[in-house]
Structures are given as structure tokens and as C-alpha cells.
Amino acid sequence: MTLEAARMGVLKSAYESITREMAADLKRAAFSSIVREARDFSVALTDRRGEVIVQAECIPIMTAGISLALRGLAEHVDIDALTPDDALLMNDPYSGGQHLQDIYLFTPIFLDGRLVAFAASVAHHVDVGGGHAGLNAEATEVYQEGLRLPLSRFSVSRDWGGGFVDQLIRANVRVPDLVIGDLNAQFAANRTAERRFAELTARHGAEDFLDAMDELKDYAERRVRAAIARIPDGVHEVTEYLDASPWDGGTARVIAHITVDGDELRVDFDGSSPQINGNVNCPFASTVSAAQSAIRCMLDDQDLPFNEGCNRPITITAPYGSILNPRPPAAVRARLTPASRVFNAIVRGLGSVLPGQAVATGFDTTTAFAVSHLAAETGHYQVVLEILGGGWGACAEHDGADALDNPISNCANSPVEALETDYDHFRIAEYALVGGSGGDGAQRGGLGIRRVYEALRDGVRVSGYADRHRTGASGLSGGTEGGTGDFSITRADGTVQHLDCVFSEVLDTGDRIAVVTGGGGGFGDPAGRPADQRAADRAHQIA
DSSP: OOOOHHHHHHHHHHHHHHHHHHHHHHHHHOOSHHHHTTOOEEEEEEETTSOEEEEOSSOHHHHTTHHHHTTTHHHHSOGGGOOTTEEEEEOOTTTTOOOTTEEEEEEEEEETTEEEEEEEEEEEOSOOOSSSSSOOTTOSBGGGGOOOOOSEEEEHHHHSSSSHHHHHHHTTOSOHHHHHHHHHHHHHHHHHHHHHHHHHHHHHOHHHHHHHHHHHHHHHHHHHHHHHHTSOOEEEEEEEEEEOGGGTOOEEEEEEEEEEETTEEEEEOTTOOBOOSSSOOOOHHHHHHHHHHHHHHHSSOTTOOOSGGGGTTEEEEOOTTBTTBOOTTBOOTTTHHHHHHHHHHHHHHHHTTOGGGOBOOOOOOOEEEEEEEEETTTTEEEEEEEEEOBOOOOBSSSOOOSSBOOTTTOOOOOOHHHHHHHOSSEEEEEEEEOTTOSOOSSBOOOOOEEEEEEESSTTEEEEEEOSOSSSOOOOBTTOOOOOOOEEEEEOTTSOEEEEOSEEEEEEOTTOEEEEEOOOOOOBSOGGGSOHHHHHHHHHTTOO
């Protein structure tokens, strides 16, 4: 059945309204600051095969991977045996997941007793066990990073709300109230999808509403193919680098071979560095998600719907055993570092033949930072996880944005007031832009930030990871590179300790740690920057 265009537009908007309401409900119901304030989550609707039909505008790398997380659904679960009381959980990075902190929840949606769709939500959970609270910067195996959940079916009425699955998770995390609270927020978002799906099928007619699933995918595929066809055919090889020195890996390479052939696009990462004996490996699902996100950013059709149809003209491959497709049990917590270089490589490669889309490289590094404390007298943990952004790259039309998270991560700022209201083991002593951190050019790169945390208790553990602490983001068309990031501790006695880009330390009362992120690359010859913009830079102390 083919629906006419106006009817399809109405049904497309109806589907989108479901996921937007899911996102709003998940955020409102969440317990942890990483979900409630930073909005590190995504939601989507899939068809009964697990292919995404529509997603909300949340974290790109998470939602792009939902279809991958459900790809082997029929191999692991008897779909025909599912009931409205069933749910599926998974976070296994070697079975289509990302890293262990990102827990996917899928609940089936039935219509007149027939399984027709899945409500999907994924959130970054503040703690999933493992060697250290929040994140284990020292992990060399996935087993050291926390609880690993394969895609499996369970009964919500029996196994949740004090049942086996609930108890299993509670017993393996340090802050069960936050983790279970955020999972309950995911359940709430999924239930919203179930209710709205039933209401909208009743309003628009079940036959049309279900037929629109396949037509929306076909429509997205046609538009993506048309956009790819407007890119000149050719092969582009781009190499990006990341710092692997904390694991004696020197400088690791991400090499992208990008082939545009008619209305199809292939990216092969052959030649990329072998997997590393540390937590910086990128599961293949994350590699695919980052590549898909980059390609979408570079297409000239900027109003594309996102669903599985978008991915049909795109092929992504990476050698098994590489940093972009590691063998288990490699640790993968910092997978966004190589994933970001995947994004950068594709943007640079396609930007070379799409000058209107070209942009200098941004800091584009997830600076993840955990602050935890165990109260000896009670045995209770406080765990905070921060995701901090840097400067974005400039382009021909404007300066790069200041202090924004990585484009494929897209987390929001966690307000100082919210953190200090919820936690008493630290305070934030400083939060500011870093003047001069953006690369120079006719258009300036965006600025990084400086955020300083002061311990208010003895025994506050801090750990984190980042990249671009040795070399900044590259400029474009004559623009200069952005500033680098830095971690440093100033002890209460004034002693200063500089840290590696991956670290784990303990603070006592009065000790401070400064987390600095770098800026984006500049665009164009610096001599071409207008005098009034130079004056504004100096006036705001950002030059």
C-alpha cells in the first residue's frame, strides 16, 4: 500500500511526537545528574524486527546504534512468544551494545494481540560496578568495567520491582537508588510510547499507521541516496590520531577509506591501529554509529528523518581486532575517543569535495570525569559523572561554538547549582571559558572550558579520560589548531600534580582538581579576521 504525501506527512509527525514525549518523560523522571541534567540518553521506536522507525533528537551515537543492539533479536529471543509483560535489557558491547554504562531497554508494543513494534530507550548509568565508582580508567578487560548484560527477555511483573533482575542490578552497583531510578525512568518513557502508539493507531487507523513504518524507511532511503548521488564520485583516505600513550601505545591511528559510488557510500577502516590494552577501544556498533552520524552531517539535505532506511546506502567495515572493532574481552569504556576520530575523518574526507560543508576539526573529545566518595560510617557511596565539552571547529561562515560537547555525544551542561544541591563531597570552585584556546583564523575556533572541583571530604576519588592533551584540533584553510586539554591537581599545601589524559587519583579535603578542555581549529587565514571581531575577542578576553 502506498500512502499519499500529505497523509505520510501527518503520520511522520505522529510518530515523531511519540519519541519527543518519551524523551521529555525520561528526563523528568530520571534520578542521576548525568541523565537528568546532562541528558545522556536516547529514545526511539522500532518495528517488530528491531529497525528504527523514528528517534528523538538526543545522543546521536546511542540512537544510531539501537538497530544494531536489536539486530540479532530473533537469534536470542523467540519474538512470537513475547507478551506485553516482557522486556529486554542489554549493554553488552560485543553483541551490538556500546559500552557497559549504556543500558538499553526494549519493551514490546502490541496491537490487537499482535506484536507490531518496540519502544526503545538507552541511558548512560552513573555506575555499573567494576573496578572504580563511575568509571574504571585503569581497566584492561571489559570484566573490570562492570556488569555485562546480554540481550535477554524477562518478565516485568515477576523480575522487576524487587524481582530477580532488579536485585541482580542492585547488588552489583554502588548507587542502586540512582541506577534503578534511571531504569524506572526508561520504563516510564517506554510506557509512554505504548500508550501513545495505541492512541494514534486509533486516531489514524491501524492499517495506515503500520504501513507508514515501511514507507518512512523507504522515503528516508530515497532522500539519502539522492544526497549521496550529489557528492562527486571518488575515493578519499584520511588519517586521524589519538593519544594512546597511557597504555604504551604511542599515537594510535584511525584511517578511513571513503568511497562514493553513485548513490552509495562505503567507509573502510583498514589500516587503523590494533586494539589497545586499555579502555580506549571502540566496539563496532559505536564505530558504525559514529560513521553514520558523520555522513548525515555532511549531506546537503539537512532535514533528513532518521530511521534505518537512512543506513541502507551506507556500508561500514573495520578489521576485527582493531581499535575500531576489538576482540573481547578488550575494555571499551572510553570508546568515544576513537569514535570521535571516525567522525573527524569522515567530515574531513567529504569536506574536501564539499566546500560548502567543510569545517575545521573541533576539540571533539569526550572529557569524562567521575567524582565519588564512600562514607565509611554508613557504607554509602556518592557518585557523580560529568561529561564536559570543548570548542567546535570554525567554518567559512562563522566562528566555532564555545564549550559544547562532542557532536556525536551532545550531552548538556550539568549546572553547578544542581550538583552542589545533590552532593556534599565536593564543590565547584571555578567554571570559565579558556581564553585563547580557539584556533586563530578568519573565523576563530570555539573555546574550551576550565572547571575546578574542590574536595570537601577526605578520600574523594576522581578519575577521568580525554584526548588532545598533546596536540590540538587541526585548523582548515590556513586556520591554526585549537588549544589542548589538561588535568591537574593542586593539593591543599600548594603542591601541583599534572596528570595524564587518563588517570585515577584520590583527593583529601581542600585538594582541587582542574579539568581543562581544548578549543576548536580555526578556519581561513588569520590575517582575514575583521578588526571589529579582533577587538571583540580582546574585550571579552578570549583572544
